[in-house]
Amino acid sequence: MMPADNHSFFNPVTFILTGIPGTEESHFWIAIPFCLMYVVTLFGNSLLIFIVLTEQSLHEPMYLFVSMLATVDLLLSTTTVPKMLAVFWFRAGEISFAACLTQMFFIHVSFIAESAILLAMAFDRYIAICNPLRYTAVLTKSVIGKMGLAVVTRSFCIIFPLTFLVKQLKFCRTNHLPDTYCKHMIIAQMACNDITVHVWYGVAMAILVIGLDAVLIAVSYGLILRAVFWLPSKDARLKALRTCSSHLCVMLLFYTPAFYSYFVQRFGHIISGYILNPLTNLYVLIPPMLNPIIYGVTTKEILKRVIHVFHRWCRRSSLLS
DSSP: OOOOTTOOOBOOSEEEEOOSTTOGGGHHHHHHHHHHHHHHHHHHHHHHHHHHHHOGGGOSHHHHHHHHHHHHHHHHHHHHHHHHHHHHHHOOOEEEHHHHHHHHHHHHHHHHHHHHHHHHHHHHHHHHHHSGGGHHHHSOHHHHHHHHHHHHHHHHHHHHHHHHHHHTOOBOSOOEESSSSOOHHHHHHTBSSOOHHHHHHHHHHIIIIIIHHHHHHHHHHHHHHHHHHTSSSHHHHHHHHHHHHHHHHHHHHHHHHHHHHHHHHHHOTTSOHHHHHHHHTHHHHHHHHHHHHHHHHHOHHHHHHHHHHHHHHHHHHHHHO
């Protein structure tokens, strides 16, 4: 977009989030399932982190990565959903430019970090199944700590330049953002500057970061499946597949709406806003809610600890009453 000669630039003090265009009369009812999903997300991920951190037997690489994933899911949801509910229920769409940039930063940092953690989890399963004798030697607590630090550093280094680019934009049209939270391209499309660099930065990020992570995960699971089918017994094959099933479900939940959201934001201009916006919100609502449920149901050790925690709470409640 090139600036028009007749436009006067301004730096907005605030933006106005308008919610889902065309559904203003239904905002109150739309927010109810969003709120319920957020409550489940908070409870499920907090419980998962609590169990992994307090149970010594779960201080293993796989469960530590699960707790990292739950932490990122909490950050992603808490960055977006409360403001989303405020827009729907109280029409409190005002958000300062600085707060909008901060929200955008943490959304994208969470997104990049989650992709990196999923890649680390795929590597964990690859070592566990394809080279089990070296598992404890390769994935020590020191290595896991360094991997966690690398995840945070990579996410920050990728997203900070994007935030800096957005801060340099000049606006001459409106400060109304037709969405429920601050997204990079939504903000950039409101500007009167040439946003070519923003478009190509987004494309490069999608291909070189998210796309590369997805390819490496696919290669890891291809090697895992090849190793599984070479296992001598049927029981061993089934056990190995069960340990990978939860990871595969979580990865599909993350990458499917993520790639869909990316493409419709850039090429979905022919889709109505009231259809487009709820669909692009999928990756901040659905994966964070379902991830702890998937791990709680499919991972025997975590399920056992969850049952134990609930049993202890119920017993304590009965004694107090």
